[in-house]
Amino acid sequence: MNHWIIVPIILPAFAAAFLVTALSHDLARQRLVSTVSTLLLLATAVWLFILASDGTTRVYLLGNWPAPFGVVMVLDRLSALMLLVTAVLALAVVVYACGGWDAKGRHFHTLFQFQLMGIGGAFLTGDAFNLFVFFEVMLIASYGLMLHGGGAYRLRAGFQYVAVNLVGSTLFLFAVGLIYATTGTLNMADIAVKARAVAEGDVALLRTGVLLLLLVFALKSALVPLHWWLPTAYGAAPAPVAALFAIMTKVGAYCIIRMHGMVFGAEAGAVANAAQPWLLPAALLTLVVGALGVLATRRLLDLVAFSVVWSMGSLLIAISLFDAGGMAAALYYAVHSTVAAAGLFLVADMIVRHRRHWEDRLTTAPPVPHATLLSGLFFLAAIVMAGLPPFSGFIGKLLVLDAVREASSAVWAWGLILATSLAVIIGYSRAGSVLFWKAEVRAEEALTADGTGLPLTSILAAAGMIGAAGLLTVGAGPATDVFAATARQIMDIDGYVGAVLGPDARLALGR
Template sequence: MSHWIVAPIILPAFTAAFLVMALRHDLARQRIVSFGATALLLAVAVGLFALAGDGAVRPYLLGNWPAPFGIVLVLDRLSALMLLLTAFLALAVLVYACEGWDAKGRHFHPLFQFQLMGLCGAFLTGDAFNLFVFFEVMLIASYGLMLHGGGAPRLKAGFQYVAINLVGSTLFLFAVGLIYATTGTLNMADIALKAPQVAAGDVALLRTGALLLLLVFALKAALVPLHWWLPTTYAAAPAPVAALFAIMTKVGAYSIIRIHAMVFGPEAGELANAAEPWIVPAALLTLAVGAIGVVATRRLLDLVAFAAVWSMGSLLVAVGLFGPRGLTAALYYTVHSTIATAGLFLLADMVMRHRGQLADRLSSAAPVAQAALVSGLFFLAAIAMAGLPPLSGFIGKLLILDAAREAPSAAWVWSLVLATSLVVIIGFSRAGSVLFWKTEAAGAGPLPAGSAAPGPAAAGAPRWPASAVLAVAVLIGGTGALTLFAGPATATFEATAAQVLDVRGYVAAVLGPEAAAQLGGAPGVALGR
């Protein structure tokens, strides 16, 4: 049992406590400690990703209590991938935030570390109740980060964000209560084992619990009609926080994969594939709503927020296919969309802070500082996000379309993915031309309350620090790397999808081979399209 498995949870937790108790009033040292801890987290995540590469599922039994009676963490290819993506994103965002955003309010770095603790815990836990616990850790930290810097619009959006997530948390508790009442367990492997054996009279209750979980995860993933909170929240949040939140919606998608593709997957008896009829239709609506938002909005931050909604529609279309090819496409698109969305939020901040009172309005203004560099980065990020060749968004879309070829909804998937991609291209083209081509003297207009203080909207505007530009370039460069190494990456994602769908292998690793023998079907068979 490798003790490194628990490190991604312990490291940010101890770092956050140390920052609060010892360095509360010393921002310079907070930056050093927070950067060092996040860099170490990335190193640990790389090590765990390499460790998981052998295909073994590794349970970590806290207190050495045997599963399903004790708390269990599980490292497999999927959790290791999400840990690596989280740590990579966090380090880039932190570098950007240290250029001044972290000084606009109190306790940015402790909250940032607690956020990482919640994210890593959600990806590692093997227990449905502890998934709820880490959701709450993650959400409590995100409340503070969302309000960082203050301002009336941010406070209003923060209230909506808190309210909708409190409703989600309540539904989560109802769901785990129903699952525990019918199965007597909340360990994911044990639920997968007992779900097919539930008495006929309890099937409806267990199905209700499973669908309530789907509702909660759909809320986190901003699936239509539960998406409405995301554009308001992300557009109002501080730019580095919105960039970090790009991984938050992926927690919802991850939970759908973990619970509904594995626990309530094809081997769950009468509960098999309970979520399948709901996800693809909702994801297609999400595609449409997100694309309409991109082309209709008149602010850059809103455009990026609706692009995030649209990308979640693409991702969840692939997830909803619940087969090896669909999950492979979903994992590739998860990595792509996370880093592309984060890069766009940071770029939007760079643009708006140098446009005077116009801020992020899509109106003509004086050229921003380092216009050639910023416009080039925006061009690459827009290409990646919209799914144009040669960057990773194009490959991700091809994988999704290929996975959907034999699905009953293939015609709808192909039509909406391609049509909405065109709409999103138009939206980004319009924004780019207004921001970087049709430049003129700075316009007038009130600066939105709570926004970052803008720099001069003139040719003599101060140049951006190299570290901030580097953070954005690394994120956008990640889409290029994902393109260059698409072959090895896709092979890794295929192996990850196969492991997720191998329910017997997961149960055998956590509960033992004897428990896995109680499941029907042949070992290692990944069912589904």
């Protein structure tokens, strides 16, 4: 048993506890501890990624209880990849937050570390109820982070966000209850085994549970028609938090891959691929609604939020194929859209903070200070997000288009992905030209670069995210190889079951 597997959960937990007990009044040391902890998390994630890249599924038995009786943590290529993305994103977020956002409230870094713990746990756990618990850890921290800094508008938006997610949690419990009632287990690998032989009378119940679970993950991943909370929540959240939330939609997508692609995937007997007929139409709608939002909105932050919704459309189209090619494309797109969205939120914040009462409204205002640098960053980030060549968005979109080529839905997917891409490009070009080119100088209103200006760390964090997208572009060859291997491992549910439950379970399946 490899004890490194539990580190991505324990490390942020201890860091958070230390921050809240020992350093709650010392911002400078909070920053130091939080940054060091995030760096260590990144190092651990890299090490786990290297460890998982040999293709073995490693299992960590909590309390050494044998599966399926205890809670297990499972490290495979997929969870290692998601952990690595989380750690890279977290580093950019913590560096950016140290530029001033963390001083607007008391416990930013504590909540941030708890959030990392919840995300890491959600990626690692191999137990359906434990997944619920880590979802809650993640959400409780995200409530605090979203409200960080306060203000009436943020409180209102926060109330909605909390209420929506509480309903989501309730649905999660209903779904897990139904799955437990019909399969008699909560261990994901064991559910996969038991679902194949579920009693005839229980099939309808199990199917209900599986689809309720899809509803929960669709809510998290902002799939239309469950996307409406996202623009309000992300627009109201502090910028580094909105950037961190870029991974939260991917947690939803990851759970759809894990539960509906693997556990209830092609070999799940009566409920095999139960999610497929619902996922594809919803993903296509997500593209349309996201792109319409991008065109319709008159605020920069809403524009970015709607383009996040839009990007989830392409991602979930690829997932809805439920084959190795689709999964590989989905993983590339997931990594790309995480860094793209995070980069855009950070750049947008740097622009917005100089526009005083114009805030993020897309109306004519005096020229923004540091316009050359900011417009350059915005230009690059927008290209990455909208998917223009040469950056990762373009490659990701190509991979998705290529994956759906053979599918019966290819016409719809191609048509909508390409048409909505054009809409998003128009939306971003319009936003960029209003923000930077239509600026008019009126002497009494000139915006000046004030003392709080642009800390170098903020620029570095935003540029780092764009740089990560660049890296994903330059290294697209090796990256797609890794994602293809990951996708093959995702499709090999027998290998997963064998690793978690031991070779005997494999024999019980008759293989």
